[in-house]
Amino acid sequence: MTSKESTPADAGTYDPDNLSRVIILVNGTMDHGGPFWCYVAVKPSMLEKYHAAQAGRTLNLYDFDAYGEVIVSAEGTEPPDYVTQKVAEIYNCDLSTFFQPIDPLAEIDRRIEALKAKDEGGT
Incomplete structure (x- = not known):
């Protein structure tokens, strides 16, 4: 999971899709039968649909x-x-968190709240 730690152009907008991505390592088989790996950056709003497509092999x-x-x-x-x-x-991203079990959407929410507090002059 990642969060861009910059202030959005419109300080009143904290859209997770504009601020964050969930980084996922995908493994699969190529057309010729060999293995592949792929890092993808998934929009938070599409995470459930991504998981459904992956589970459904679509x-x-x-x-x-x-x-x-x-x-x-x-x-x-x-x-x-x-x-x-x-x-x-x-x-x-914190490299030590890669491949660790986390709730990415909760982490994104936590980071957005921190960004809001920073924008409002808090720490």
């Missing part, structure tokens, strides 16, 4: 715009450590 990474963005992908079973580190850096 997820199409070539047509992913409705869910968010495909960050990076390659053949193989797991991304190299340097790729995971770069994804964490780009999305301002």
Whole structure:
């Protein structure tokens, strides 16, 4: 999960889809039978639909715009450590939280509340 820690253009708007993405590592099988991995950035509002599409095996990474963005992908079973580190850096994530069980929507809400407090002059 990630949160862009900047003030939105309209300080009255704290839309999670404009401020955050849920970073997910997807594993699958390519058309030729080999494995692939892929980091995706899912819009918070689309997280349930993403999970339903993945569970229903209807997820199409070539047509992913409705869910968010495909960050990076390659053949193989797991991304190299340097790729995971770069994804964490780009999305301002704590690398130690990758692959840990968290409630991403609750974390996004917590970060938005912190952003609101900061915008209102709090700490």
